[in-house]
Amino acid sequence: MPKETSCAKADDVPHIDTELLNRKGCFQPYEAKTGMVTWEGSRNVRFGFTFEMHISPHGASYMFVSFPPTSPFLPTKELLSRTVSLLPTNCRYGGVRWWFQCPHCLKRARILYFYRDNILCRKCHGLWYRSQTVERLACLDRKVEKLGAEERWRYYKGRSTRRYKSYLKWKERLDRIEK
Numbered sequence: 001m002p003k004e005t006s007c008a009k010a011d012d013v014p015h016i017d018t019e020l021l022n023r024k025g026c027f028q029p030y031e032a033k034t035g036m037v038t039w040e041g042s043r044n045v046r047f048g049f050t051f052e053m054h055i056s057p058h059g060a061s062y063m064f065v066s067f068p069p070t071s072p073f074l075p076t077k078e079l080l081s082r083t084v085s086l087l088p089t090n091c092r093y094g095g096v097r098w099w100f101q102c103p104h105c106l107k108r109a110r111i112l113y114f115y116r117d118n119i120l121c122r123k124c125h126g127l128w129y130r131s132q133t134v135e136r137l138a139c140l141d142r143k144v145e146k147l148g149a150e151e152r153w154r155y156y157k158g159r160s161t162r163r164y165k166s167y168l169k170w171k172e173r174l175d176r177i178e179k
């Protein structure tokens with residue numbers, strides 16, 4: 001049986017999490033906390049951004065974030081900066097929990113994603129759908145290519161080999177998705 005090509009899950013989009021900031025003590029009021037984060041994904045994806053927290057218990061709170069665009073196809077290579085509002089909710093047993101406000105849908109979000117030239121919630125970036133499809137296609141493509149390269153194994157004693165059947169199965173799936 002040919003060894004299956006492994007397909008990593010597409011979760012390689014850099015993001016920022018309020019829980020991480022909370023652990024770093026970034027939601028303390030009256031101090032403009034600044035920091036730099038290097039996000040590391042699988043496959044040696046590295047992404048660095050800086051943030052500046054402005055927490056005010058009685059007025060507007062926001063985070064100023066500066067980051068590079070994540071697509072090489074964008075015209076700009078310069079650092080981008082965005083201001084993200086921060087929303088507090090009261091915890092049941094006292095204390096406050098902080099959330100990002102997605103700049104697009106304005107809903108509360110625990111995680112915002114850096115994607116292309118913007119920082120938005122997962123839904124607004126359409127991330128799961130997009131990354132899964134692209135990743136799936138790339139993965140199937142690799143499988144089909146790998147199996148297809150082994151042409152001499154397609155038939156043995158006049159019958160299709162397992163490898164060839166597997167190739168046809170993956171090829172069919174690939175064709176179905178690409179349509």
Ligand SMILES: [Zn+2]
Pocket residue numbers: 102103104105106107120121122123124
């Ligand atoms: Zn959103």
